[in-house]
Amino acid sequence: MSDVPFGFSNRDDDPDKRDDRSGSGANNPFGFPMGGSGAGFDPSALGQMLSSLGQMFSTMGQPGSQSGPVNYDLAKRLARQQLGTTVAPVSAGSRSAVADAAHLAELWLDAATTLPAGASKTVAWTPNDWIEETVPTWKRLCDPVAEQVSGMWTSTLPEEAKEFAAPMIGMLGQMGGMAFGSQLGNALGQLAKEVLTSTDIGLPLGPAGTAALLPAAITEFAKGLERPESEVLVYLAAREAAHQRLFAHVPWLRQQVLGAVEDYARGIRMDFSAIEEAAQNLDPMSLADPSKLEELLSQGTFEPQTTPEQKAALERLETLLALIEGWVEVVVGDAVGDRLPGSGAFAETLRRRRASGGPAEQTFATLVGLELRPRKLREAAALWRRLTTDAGLEARDAIWAHPDLLPTSDDLDNPAGFIDGVIGGGTGMFDDPLAQLAETEARERAERERKDREAPESGEDDKPGDEPA
Template sequence: GPKVTAAEASSVVEELRADAERARTPVAETARLHTPPDAHAPLIVDRPGWIDANVSSMRSMLGPVFDTMAAKRRREPGQLTRSVGGKVTGGEAGALMAFLAGKVLGQYDLAPEGKPRLLLVAPNILHAETQLAVDPADFRLWVCLHEETHRVQFTAVPWLREHLIGSARSLTSELVPDPDQLGAKLAQIASSLPDAFRSGGTGLADVFATPEQRARMARITAVMSLLEGHADVVMDDVGPQVIPSVAQIRAKFQQRRRGGGAVDRLLRRLLGLEAKMRQYRDGAAFVRGVTDRVGVDGFNAVWTSPETLPLPEEIEDPGAWVARVHG
């Protein structure tokens, strides 16, 4: 992370902690959603702390997937295979975590078998505000507004966390190929990589998913678009009231979201992060389109049950969601 003294790092952490608390009331009032009093407070972490939390969540999320893979094996792998395989997959996971740990500003950690809570990554926020040359106090509060909205979404809507975890686990288990099919799947991935680069889809998962699995993936993507777009809308609606330089921050941050050099853009496409950027844009358009038609309270019907979440085609057609849910 950025080179700072212990005193400077401590100051950033304390300010982020205060900003996270400061963001709670305006976010709740704007979203008209309220967290229960026993909801966990945000946790300020460094990059290793973010990695630790996500490795734990990854282990919990993928545990059932590994069980499925083990059940499909016809015979136990030898000691050499287990040793080499563990190092390869560990290296892949480590590389992924290292790449993301320098980019994520904040995250609501679903912690499938642990304690869900909001994480704010202090060194990344400090690096981003310096890189963008924006007012630090304004930028830190702005980030907290977005991330606090995610905390409100998952704590005010109790069923949402388990719904997402269950959907992701089920789909991931299905995407794992049978051991006998692994060679063919690898060949399919290699031959389809150029199309994956050109398509701008959701990343490598697009390459080997069946049409039915892509449809389920689209349902999950629609929910993620809703969550990210809603957080962007709330932060921008609250922003002018409490952040003098919000317009400048938004303009510069949009440019940052487009990525850096060629290697960075390549990794973003492979990991599906370009699709993630579209989620902010498309989700925000959906939220504003629905709110313009039925107001905030009408929009909040989206949190009623899994059946009222937007379908993939409704993200681009808010009127269709309004007609389906409100009649």
């Protein structure tokens, strides 16, 4: 499977090459120029293509049931098929063990961070539960990519073709939605077998305020650690609870993380030459299986070359993920301390699991061409550790009060200056920053209300006829 879905790339096409590709004949299966302006538009060729696409969709079921740029019903169906029919429900014993582990973890975390508990409930999920509960977040991550690709079909058509191509654009939208849904379903099916918690890949995938652990995957994970499964469960419950505290009490964090993924996705550029090449031998009757469509549409793609905007979004995302993971690692390490003798080994195993890639990275590479790695996790953990030791819990956690206060990627490489700014004359900026932000917002709101009240009064003086004769 390609790392980038249905034939698009982050590369800007060479105009000269694009002109060569837009000619008619075998190299242009659509029968009209896709991006050039030299050749004329042939309505009869478009009609033939629409007929071919209509035949294709007649073999694929009910495309009209899709709403939006991605067929999520298809994605969920394929994901569940990967899990098979042997997914057992969570036993009462496992649910009780998860609840007990979460309760204990919250008690221990209270002494390790100033952020209060963030989860209103802790649940035990099956892989099927994980798929169902995380799809709303996947929609937010995947839709920008699919919408970008869908819009490119229209933007690259010559003006004289757009009037005739409206039916085709709708069909292509359905085709892309099914292909993307197929890729998403296959990726989620694999990921659902291996994730341990709702925040296992660093993103807040589940519903806000819900901490979730997957007992079946945790049992498999614990087998290679040579420690009692109960220890592993409590450690992972503490990590999940720490993530929930951060995302619940840092209100801008969820938007920053998901927004960085969205910004990266919007920079996708379509490679029409790959699509044209893949479509040369199009056989509509072979596309009844959506996986065949996915295979067809992913042929001819190549490694993405990111734009400067994407590189900035990627660096911002990687730094933010490293800061989140590093903070969680330090806080959980302090919380469990000597209570869990294997905690050091657990932390190192999870760090390597994230750093080396795995199902999470493969999923994002497949869906948005994005490697989801907190590349500076060790540096971030070291910075949070030094802040904890030198500045204390309050100053450390207060840095989350505003995104502008967070360390940058350069700070992670050279943390001394940042730490000195917190400890040495810059500590005043961290005195109850949440209260400071609330005060600033209140002042701005009061100023807006004052201006709104004064606006009608000043406006009355300017009415026609009020001026002296």
